Amino acid sequence: MSATPFEHLDIATLKAWLDEGEPLTLVDIRDPMSFARGHIPASRHLDNTSVGALLDETPKDAALVVVCYHGHSSQQAATWLAGQGYSRVYSLDGGFTGWAAQHPTRVDTAPA
Structure with a gap:
């Protein structure tokens, strides 16, 4: 078993x-x-405003990938989400900065 509640x-x-x-x-x-x-x-x-909607709309067995700047803060958020009953929670190592560096053409600037 993993030492952390996320991967x-x-x-x-x-x-x-x-x-x-x-x-x-x-x-x-x-x-x-x-x-x-x-x-x-x-x-x-x-964020604190949108987290309620995420919890309401996302099944507990859904895969959740948490992204932050560099992959550090996302670990705390992933731990919290796992504590809310999500069983497949991931923290993106390298964060958005790493993603943008490796995949600059796969960055969206329009609101999702």
Whole structure:
């Protein structure tokens, strides 16, 4: 069993999942301005205002991938989401910064 209630996810695996159409929910916990400037396509911005809707709309067995700036804050958010009963929670290692560096053409600036 994992020592943490979530799993680490590398950028290559996330890219493969997205390419394969793997069902998942991407949640970006960065500040609203950073999210507006760029985010992984299909991400939804998650903050104290929107978390209730996420909890209401997302099945507990859904795969949740948490994205932050560099992959540190997302670990705390992933732990919290797992504590809400989600069984498949991932923290993106390298965060949005790593994603944008490796996949600059796969960054969306339109609100998701």
